[in-house]
Amino acid sequence: MDIIDIRILDILDIVFVALLLYYVYKLVRGTAAVNIFIGIVVIYLVWLLTRLLQMELLSSVLGEFIGVGVFALIVVFQQEIRKFLLMIGSTNFTHNGRFFRNLRFSRDETESRTNIDAIVNACQSMGESLTGALMVIQRNNKLDFVKTTGDKMKIELNQPIIESVFFKNSTLHDGAMIIEENKITATRVILPVSNDRSIPLRFGLRHRAAVGITEKTDALALVVSEETGQTSFIKDGQFVMFETMEELREKLKEDLSR
Numbered sequence: 713m714d715i716i717d718i719r720i721l722d723i724l725d726i727v728f729v730a731l732l733l734y735y736v737y738k739l740v741r742g743t744a745a746v747n748i749f750i751g752i753v754v755i756y757l758v759w760l761l762t763r764l765l766q767m768e769l770l771s772s773v774l775g776e777f778i779g780v781g782v783f784a785l786i787v788v789f790q791q792e793i794r795k796f797l798l799m800i801g802s803t804n805f806t807h808n809g810r811f812f813r814n815l816r817f818s819r820d821e822t823e824s825r826t827n828i829d830a831i832v833n834a835c836q837s838m839g840e841s842l843t844g845a846l847m848v849i850q851r852n853n854k855l856d857f858v859k860t861t862g863d864k865m866k867i868e869l870n871q872p873i874i875e876s877v878f879f880k881n882s883t884l885h886d887g888a889m890i891i892e893e894n895k896i897t898a899t900r901v902i903l904p905v906s907n908d909r910s911i912p913l914r915f916g917l918r919h920r921a922a923v924g925i926t927e928k929t930d931a932l933a934l935v936v937s938e939e940t941g942q943t944s945f946i947k948d949g950q951f952v953m954f955e956t957m958e959e960l961r962e963k964l965k966e967d968l969s970r
């Protein structure tokens with residue numbers, strides 16, 4: 713009986729293609745580009761089919777399309793390719809050892825350095841006073857490309873500081889706050905807004921910006937609604953459900969553990 717000959721390199725090959733597809737999916741999810749992407753895949757599949765059925769004319773017409781496809785792709789996906797390269801270039805694979813830990817099967821997590829209690833307590837307090845807030849917590853993907861849109865700083869994270877930044881009369885309250893480890897590293901940051909049409913209409917730009925940055929990076933986002941006082945936790949472009957602030961604290965601890 714033949715034994716399937718799989719080399720380590722084949723496995724790496726598959727892992728890299730899977731990672732590539734995952735990043736491409738993250739980039740185009742919720743944007744108009746996803747429809748173009750599907751269109752290209754359909755043309756490619758039809759072309760393969762016409763070649764298989766030896767339909768010469770159609771196959772050569774589609775073949776021409778595919779031939780210039782790479783250049784067309786660069787033009788059509790210019791923005792996405794830029795973001796993709798930025799994301800790859802800014803991924804810190806050794807940050808907290810998270811990337812390598814994810815490859816291991818054992819779970820030997822240690823506690824996060826981020827003051828999660830300060831963040832959750834600030835969300836609760838800002839919710840009670842109907843103070844709007846948007847916080848983005850960096851993980852593996854660096855957020856330098858958005859930090860440049862705001863004011864860079866380096867302040868130790870604690871509850872009074874978070875609340876004073878988002879206090880309505882504060883000059884810093886607009887836009888997003890970026891948190892790295894236990895430091896506030898930028899305020900008044902403008903985030904990419906998600907075009908995802910499945911986001912309910914009651915959510916405005918603050919929530920869409922939180923979805924946008926978590927679609928493009930592995931950061932976590934927390935939003936306190938100015939209208940309802942409700943806190944939302946957004947990860948991978950999706951709202952994460954939780955019943956109590958205690959549950960939110962646990963979820964954050966899990967996602968930020970090293």
Ligand SMILES: Nc1ncnc2c1ncn2[C@@H]1O[C@H](COP(=O)(O)OP(=O)(O)OP(=O)(O)O)[C@@H](O)[C@H]1O
Pocket residue numbers: 844845846885886887888901902903904905914915916917918919920921936937938939940
């Ligand atoms: N692209 C963006 N990046 C960062 N912050 C943004 C962005 N767009 C809007 N905001 C912030 O969101 C505020 C406007 O929120 P808006 O009322 O549209 O959002 P919302 O999701 O309905 O939130 P809320 O429930 O608090 O009203 C702005 O004042 C600004 O501080």
